[in-house]
Amino acid sequence: MTSKVISIVLGGGQGSRLSPLTATRSKPAVPIGGKYRLVDIPISNCLHSGISRIFVLTQFNSASLNKHIKNTYHFSTFSTAFVDILAAEQTPTSGNWFQGTADAVRQSLHHLSVHEFDYVLILSGDQLYQMDFEEMINQHVALKADISIASIPVHVNDVPGFGILKTDDENNITSFIEKPKSGFENWVSEVSDEMKAQGRIYLASMGIYIFNRQVLYDLLQGNDATDFGKEIIPASIKTHKVVSFQYEGYWTDIGTIPSFFEANLGLTDDIPEFNLFGSKPIFTRARMLPPSKISGTHLEKSIISEGCIINAKEITHSLVGIRTRIGFDTTIESCYIMGEDEYQTLTQIEASKANGTPVMGIGDRCRIKNAIIDKNCCIGNDVIINCGDKLADGDYGTYAVQDGIVVVKKRSVIPDGTVI
Incomplete structure (x- = not known):
């Protein structure tokens, strides 16, 4: 099934919340873990899930990211696999920079159209997690969904920082609200006993989406909405079958200096929540360096x-x-x-x-x-x-x-x- 999937990694905007680390490089190019780049995380998750056709969308300070992608992700001449950069560009139909997540994908649709695919997996370039996307894709197909959103249980204190959703007994998303500051007490969702014990009873969007090909084209073409979380997703719940794929592993959004710092130092724990030493390594540039x-x-x-x-x-x-x-x-x-x-x-x-x-x-x-x-x-x-x-x-x-x-x-x- 993953052979029918193309993945898009969103490079984000100027990354001002990660400044000064993003002063001369794009957010996906920020070094993490001592030897990796942030973009290596979603790309590695894709490759381990059998998804090997990947576009990375970026527009700010992309030179170091381009160099990293070029030096890292090489595939056989006879393979259909690729990891390509799609930078914001002026075209006869658009002279603007990317205005948001949805607009970035909209402006890149013509690059996708030359490929054969049934599903589009949309990922963020600034998150730390290890996830098998094949499970999410299989659920998407089994439930005959139009759109799937990966969700993770969060604590009440974290609710204002996320898009919060509610589901029915069949994982259909019935309502969605972007970063509510108050009035979300009735948005409690059904989660596992382990999550309940931790007080994580609200479902937050992870910014990971699967769209059926035609659904994505229909939603983006002839539409001026610029953001998935604020516009496309809330509107789609009323018109399409939108389901939740609940994930309960380690996941963190590396959008600020404190979260970036905490995520990196967390790798030094005796049993870190993000495992660098597992059977599915994080792929990065191969360097011929001596031992320390x-x-x-x-x-x-x-x-x-x-x-x-x-x-x-x-x-x-x-x-x-x-x-x-x-x-x-x-x-x-x-x-x-x-x-x-x-x-x-x-x-x-x-x-x-x-x-x-x-x-x-x-x-x-x-x-x-x-x-x-x-x-x-x-x-x-x-x-x-x-x-x-x-x-x-x-x-x-x-x-x-x-x-x-x-x-x-x-x-x-x-x-x-x-x-x-």
């Missing part, structure tokens, strides 16, 4: 990616990305260090030292806590980050602060002795 070299460092509840050179004193509850260099007597606590795109040569390192400028990586005798260090940063010796009073939110040039988390911007240079 660690000397004299006490490691506790941390993940170290390939190609690192680490002489730190202690690294606790942290995730260290590829090619990271950390100097002597440095302590790292509750941090996500994204790593580097390339190694500095010995000549470059000596030149930096001679000029009194920090080399790429983290220097000696630093103390860093509750921070995200974006790629290719040069942090000098004796630098202290976030080890004092809680910092006020704001943008401070080379770094920004959100909810007590310091984000050192990509390629920033932090001089010796700096205290943040």
